[in-house]
Amino acid sequence: MGRISAKQLQEQLRVYFIMGSNNCKKNPFDMLKEAIEGGITFFQFREKGQGALSGVEKVAFAKELQAICQKYSIPFLVNDDVDLALALDADGVHIGQEDERADIVRRKIGDKILGVSAHNLEEAKRAIEQGADYLGVGPIFPTNTKTDAKEAQGVEVLRHLREHGITIPIVGIGGITVDNAKEVIRAGADGVSVISAISLANSPKESAWRLAKAIDDALHEKK
Numbered sequence: 001m002g003r004i005s006a007k008q009l010q011e012q013l014r015v016y017f018i019m020g021s022n023n024c025k026k027n028p029f030d031m032l033k034e035a036i037e038g039g040i041t042f043f044q045f046r047e048k049g050q051g052a053l054s055g056v057e058k059v060a061f062a063k064e065l066q067a068i069c070q071k072y073s074i075p076f077l078v079n080d081d082v083d084l085a086l087a088l089d090a091d092g093v094h095i096g097q098e099d100e101r102a103d104i105v106r107r108k109i110g111d112k113i114l115g116v117s118a119h120n121l122e123e124a125k126r127a128i129e130q131g132a133d134y135l136g137v138g139p140i141f142p143t144n145t146k147t148d149a150k151e152a153q154g155v156e157v158l159r160h161l162r163e164h165g166i167t168i169p170i171v172g173i174g175g176i177t178v179d180n181a182k183e184v185i186r187a188g189a190d191g192v193s194v195i196s197a198i199s200l201a202n203s204p205k206e207s208a209w210r211l212a213k214a215i216d217d218a219l220h221e222k223k
């Protein structure tokens with residue numbers, strides 16, 4: 001089948017929900033279903049931090065989330081854990097600058113989707129050379145969700161990457177909400193990745209729906 005095209009990925013990355021068991025206020029399976037009903041387009045299983053599951057519990061949890069994604073044709077990616085992604089035959093993996101090297105991961109995963117975090121032009125160029133299909137750029141805004149996140153960069157980093165020839169799909173991440181999502185798209189991202197905007201919302205479905213609407217509106221403005 002070959003690697004996914006940039007165009008197809010760009011379409012799929014509009015509302016990218018990331019979640020692990022410790023991000024959930026309520027039943028994680030219900031939350032994912034609600035988020036899907038609301039209009040998320042991509043999902044990342046990110047099981048890390050305080051209270052995170054490990055071993056067989058982590059695998060069983062991931063499998064259940066993957067089954068929900070499969071039922072609704074939502075791509076299912078695994079954060080950091082390349083072996084788990086391969087064991088589950090996930091759609092892809094997301095890795096950061098402190099994880100395994102992107103070129104090594106690319107060799108391991110073949111044509112599966114590879115997302116790489118980048119904070120600047122140098123990291124973005126290297127990630128692309130090493131086989132990234134998309135970039136996760138941020139934190140754009142301050143976030144309470146990732147305790148070891150770098151300082152927020154604002155949307156200018158997205159504009160900078162686009163102005164310097166980075167054309168592959170990009171999602172902004174970090175502190176993105178319904179109220180600031182449009183700025184992220186206007187600055188050059190193809191989509192937004194969020195954890196708390198959906199996982200801590202009173203209604204994950206409504207929050208996902210409002211994010212999807214904001215992204216659609218901002219993308220139409222650009223056309």
Ligand SMILES: Cc1ncc(COP(=O)(O)OP(=O)(O)O)c(N)n1
Nearest residue numbers: 079094095096097117136137173193
């Ligand atoms: C879409 C997306 N973008 C960035 C990240 C962050 O990855 P990383 O820097 O490796 O940090 P952790 O998420 O592993 O703590 C991401 N997960 N997803």
Ligand SMILES: Cc1ncsc1CCOP(=O)(O)O
Nearest residue numbers: 143145146174175194195196
């Ligand atoms: C995983 C990650 N990488 C950079 S910021 C972040 C956390 C995003 O969470 P939130 O959407 O709740 O700010």
Ligand SMILES: [Mg+2]
Nearest residue numbers: 080095096099
């Ligand atoms: Mg990582």
